[in-house]
Amino acid sequence: MRRIIFLNTCGAILAILFTQNASAQSIIDIGVGASNMDRYSTNLAYRHQINDSFRVGFEIQYGFPKYRFVEAKPFEKGYAWSISVPLSFKITEQERIRLDGFVRTGFRFQGIIDPDNNGIEDSLLNSRAVLFEAGLLVNVKLTEKLNLSSGVLLPTAFEIAPTSLFEYMGTPNFTGGLSYLASPKTIVFIKGVTGPAFGASGDTYKYIWSMQAGVRFALGKNPTTKSLLLEPSF
Amino acid sequence: MKKIVLTLIVALSAVSTTNAQDVPKSNQIGWFITPEVGVxxxxxxxxxxxxxxxGMKLWKNRLKIGIxxxxxxxxxxxxxxxVEAYNGQIYKGSSTLTLRADYGTIGLMIAPTFKVKNVEIDVPVSYGMGGGGFYLVGDDRNTPDGARVSEWENKLMNGEDAASGSWMEFGVRGFFPSKINGIQVGAGVHYSIVQGWKTYYDPSGEFYNNKLRASLFVNFGSY
Incomplete structure (x- = not known):
């Protein structure tokens, strides 16, 4: 009986959160990018603007490494993909400028192709890490169709396999981006993150940067002004 | 029990649909974010x-407190x-190490703020920690035995490749308005004091101590 009540309560709460507000909006982002970690990467994200204050999402990113680490040792050839759940929540809004808090948690999976450097590309070393990011995001409505974003971030990565170590933290990084309403249901965007980093007794990045450009599709209703709000991606 | 559950649903519904009110113009607690580049x-x-x-702006934007x-x-x-390696050690055929410097600071900041016509001036005072050191670069980061490069840096520099110390900084910044309320651009000059930071390359600890710094920034904030 208690389980039934608990499940019904959770279901009711979820239904309320996802259906009650006229500003609820679902969007899909497709982006490509590059960074000091990857030669290039692709990013697919689903985001749901629950109401005026909350947005939650799910992201998958796949990268082709050029400078990544496993056990605090760099590698150049392999794979790196991550899944993460970003959450943003409004702190305050004043005319055209809005401040949001941002949190992202996720997991990263990496592998090295030819880890023993013998020319045989059949060995993979699996690495797993926990990702956590917190920050403050500013979005400014420059015009009805153009939005400027900026903010500060503290991205962190903790390797949990094959060893446990604090891989890196941005100290802090800052983010910037532009989003433009290209058509009633399509937004184009470009965004980036950059800043110093430290970790792993120095056997890690000392500076990190990433850039991503892409297209955002609004599902269902035409985009609201909230659809122009950008979150950072690595 | 049913009444409790229904009450909970109604309460959560009210919380999740509450929209933040626009901050009144005479806000008591504001905010700022100021990304910068500097020399x-x-x-x-x-x-x-x-x-x-x-961080936050208090007393009608007359005082900033933050990070x-x-x-x-x-x-x-x-x-x-x-620099010559400790005890004349040889690394990849040479006892001379070629290094780059890496450094960072983080601390609390308090900045009294005032206006001169439409230009905002603040006087940031920061206190916290400064840390960093010197590291091998380029191909030297590929160690001859496959060990982590930090292990070699410790050996070659007697464990003093990096350090941390206390950091204090005083400055003056000018914020110039843009066409959009809440966005300003500006520049500042700062004077840094770093104490207790000593490394193998710089045993005097003066590398970053008593030095001037200049910054350019964009400021986002409440108004």
């Missing part, structure tokens, strides 16, 4: 830095430094 006037070169400050952090990161500063 550090060091002993024999100019270092590049990237950082940000962020200030920036890094003079090695990858954005190509200047190299040479």
């Amino acid at each position: 550090m006037f060091l002993e024999d070169h100019v270092g590049n830095s990237v950082g940000a400050s962020f 200030n952090a920036y890094g003079r990161s090695g990858p954005i500063n190509p200047k190299t430094f040479t």
